[in-house]
Amino acid sequence: MRMKFDDFKIGEHFYSLTGKWLCTDKGTRVVVATKVDDVKNTKDLTGPPYSIQEFVFDEYDFGGCSLKPFK
Secondary structure, eight states: OOOOGGGOOTTOEEEETTEEEEEEEEOSSOEEEEEGGGOSSGGGGSOSSOSSOOEEEOHHHHTTOBSSOOO
């Protein structure tokens, strides 16, 4: 399922071909997320601020995201 901007919710997970992500923030046109697969300590997912790197997804990335894992 191709995601749209409104499908992203802060604090909820989504998936891309690179793995599982946690939406940490939404701007007016972008989504900020951290990759959950890389987390070894669940305290790293507590924030903001987050102790691990966050990545920005824009409208060109939304189509490659899904609410369900890719098979």
